[in-house]
Amino acid sequence: MSEGSFVTPFAQRFEMRVPVVQAPMAGGATTPAMVAAASNAGGLGFLAGAALSPEKLASEVAAIRALTDRPFGVNLFVLEPAAPDHAVVRRALEAIDPLRADLGLPPGQPLERYAPDFRVQLDTLIELRVPVASFTFGLLPADDVARLHANGLYVIGTATHVAEGVAWRDAGADAIAAQGAEAGGHRGTFTGAFEDALIGTMALVPQLVDATGLPVLAAGGIMDGRGIVAALALGAQAAMMGSAFLTCHESAIPQAWKTRVRTASDTSTSVTRAITGRHARGIRNPLMQRLSETMDRIAPYPVQNALTQELRQSAGRAQNGDYLSLWSGQGAPLGRARREGLGAAELMAQLEQEWRAATARIAALER
Numbered sequence: 018m019s020e021g022s023f024v025t026p027f028a029q030r031f032e033m034r035v036p037v038v039q040a041p042m043a044g045g046a047t048t049p050a051m052v053a054a055a056s057n058a059g060g061l062g063f064l065a066g067a068a069l070s071p072e073k074l075a076s077e078v079a080a081i082r083a084l085t086d087r088p089f090g091v092n093l094f095v096l097e098p099a100a101p102d103h104a105v106v107r108r109a110l111e112a113i114d115p116l117r118a119d120l121g122l123p124p125g126q127p128l129e130r131y132a133p134d135f136r137v138q139l140d141t142l143i144e145l146r147v148p149v150a151s152f153t154f155g156l157l158p159a160d161d162v163a164r165l166h167a168n169g170l171y172v173i174g175t176a177t178h179v180a181e182g183v184a185w186r187d188a189g190a191d192a193i194a195a196q197g198a199e200a201g202g203h204r205g206t207f208t209g210a211f212e213d214a215l216i217g218t219m220a221l222v223p224q225l226v227d228a229t230g231l232p233v234l235a236a237g238g239i240m241d242g243r244g245i246v247a248a249l250a251l252g253a254q255a256a257m258m259g260s261a262f263l264t265c266h267e268s269a270i271p272q273a274w275k276t277r278v279r280t281a282s283d284t285s286t287s288v289t290r291a292i293t294g295r296h297a298r299g300i301r302n303p304l305m306q307r308l309s310e311t312m313d314r315i316a317p318y319p320v321q322n323a324l325t326q327e328l329r330q331s332a333g334r335a336q337n338g339d340y341l342s343l344w345s346g347q348g349a350p351l352g353r354a355r356r357e358g359l360g361a362a363e364l365m366a367q368l369e370q371e372w373r374a375a376t377a378r379i380a381a382l383e384r
Contacts (some may be wrong), residue, residue, distance in 0.1 A: 025254035027192060027232040029339035030171075031088045031149075033255070034059030035369045036245060038234055039361070040259030041065035041092035041151065042202060044270060044344055049077055051267035051361045058365030060254070063151065067094035070133050071141040073079075078145050088148040090173070093138050095155025095207075099131040100189040101320045109324050112311035116304065120331050120340060124246030125324055132319035143168045151175065151194060153205040153293075162189035172236070175205035177214040182225040184208065193229055195222045197237025201260050201346035203297040204288065205320075211296050215288070219251065228253035240351035242371020244378065262370075266358045273338035277302070279357070281349040292329075292342045294321030304329070306324055 028036050039055035041063040052062030064081065068072050074091070081089055084088040110125045117125060121324055141166060142150050150165055151173035157165075165172050168190065174185030175194045182193045196205050197218025218237040225233045235248035236257035248256040262268060264275045277300050290296045291308035295318035299305065308315065308325075315321055325342075332340035355367065 020319040023025045025232070025249070027234070029224040029252035031061050032281060033061055035365060035372065036249060036255040036289050037365065037368055038063070038090075038255050038257040039063055039262050040236060040257045041090070042259050042263065042340065042344070043067050043170050044202075046259075046263055046268045046270050049080035049084060050300075051262060051265060052089050053087075054088065054267060054361035055262070055365060056087040056089050056123050058362045059369065060365055061088060061090060061149070062361075063090040063092055063149075066067040066091045066138065066142075067153075068133070071137050071140070074141050075139060075145060078147060090149030090151055090171075091142055091147045092111050092151045092153060093135065093142070094203075095152050095157060096132055096135045096319060098134065099317075099319055101131070101316060103127065105316050106312040106320065106324070109316040109321055112308060113324055113328065116307060116340060117328050120328065120335070120337070122331055125327070128323055128347075142170065146170070149173065151253065153194075153196075155205070155207045156181070156184050157188055159188045176225060177204060177206045178209070178216055178221070179228045181206070181214075182229045182231075186229040186231055191229065192234060192254075193225055194234045194236055195225045195253070197221050197235070197334040199238030199284070199298075199347040200236050201263075201298050201345040201349075203293070203295055206296070219247070221249065221269050222251040222253050234279040238346060238348040239347040242368055242373070242375045243349075244348070245368065245372045246375040258368075261352050261364065262361060263345065263349075264355075264357070265360070265361045265364055267361050271336055271338075272342060273333070274341050274343055277338050277341075277343050278345050278349050279353060281345060283350055285349070286345055287346055288317075290321075291315055292321070292325055294318035297342070297344060298346060300345050300349075302341070302343055303339040304332075304341065305343075313328045 037060040043065040047065045055062035128317045150169045153175040174190040176182035198215040232254040234257040235253035245256045
């Protein structure tokens with residue numbers, strides 16, 4: 018840490034020069050190259066591992082380790098095995114098939130598996146001894162947290178309101194990722210009604226800091242140095258930033274998705290469960306709008322997610338943004354001034370400069 022830097026215990030623990038965690042983003046954005054670049058640039062990179070088989074998890078972690086000797090993390094979704102009723106799958110496909118036809122795809126079929134086995138994924142993270150593991154969509158039992166600790170893993174739980182943060186604290190988590198309502202992608206809510214958990218980052222972070230006493234990472238709406246300073250002022254020990262990294266050249270999402278993020282406005286996003294069966298924030302497009310008209314047919318996550326996957330992958334290959342799940346946060350327009358195709362290391366350097374400049378401006382006001 019350079020003299021005069023704002024140092025938090027979380028940043029110190031992971032030797033971070035910049036209090037920025039590159040958020041894990043399912044959908045292909047967080048490649049090993051991005052994760053390693055964020056960590057090498059003084060932040061903490063994170064791999065989205067929820068959709069990966071154990072074998073793919075192992076190969077991605079090996080790729081990250083080949084590119085950096087610094088700490089990094091892997092995120093998983095806490096899920097029970099999915100065994101949907103045949104009628105549920107049929108109803109979902111009846112709504113999806115007209116969209117598949119638009120892209121020249123045949124009618125969809127039930128699948129043998131709808132998501133990787135979470136318990137096997139968890140065992141894989143332990144075997145790989147990854148430095149940091151974070152969890153979304155559910156709460157790990159305390160004995161699982163203890164097993165992660167016994168194998169040297171630092172555990173971060175995702176909370177969208179105070180009760181979830183307290184539950185993670187009581188389960189033994191080391192830190193809390195505070196997911197504000199502004200955040201892009203899937204909502205992590207696992208306690209109570211989704212509608213009651215859309216708490217903004219600015220309200221959520223200090224409440225979680227006060228209620229848990231744990232290091233809190235602020236996620237949602239943070240795109241630049243001003244946001245990092247604000248997160249720290251609220252008591253967070255780092256900012257967890259996702260949408261800012263979506264358009265980096267290491268991001269493996271389709272170019273059509275990157276273009277939509279770069280041209281989004283403050284009102285471009287909505288929260289819907291129509292695409293994957295779980296509420297998520299993304300940029301409105303025909304896929305979201307048309308599936309939202311058939312809410313009575315939407316299967317729960319991960320079934321709906323798996324049933325729409327081939328459709329979205331086909332759209333990605335065709336660079337057709339109308340049929341992609343365009344996950345993005347409300348702060349996306351704040352990144353518009355950045356050069357197209359910026360590398361993750363360059364972005365980290367800009368964020369560090371902006372953060373230090375914003376900190377200096379505030380310090381000057383005190384004189």
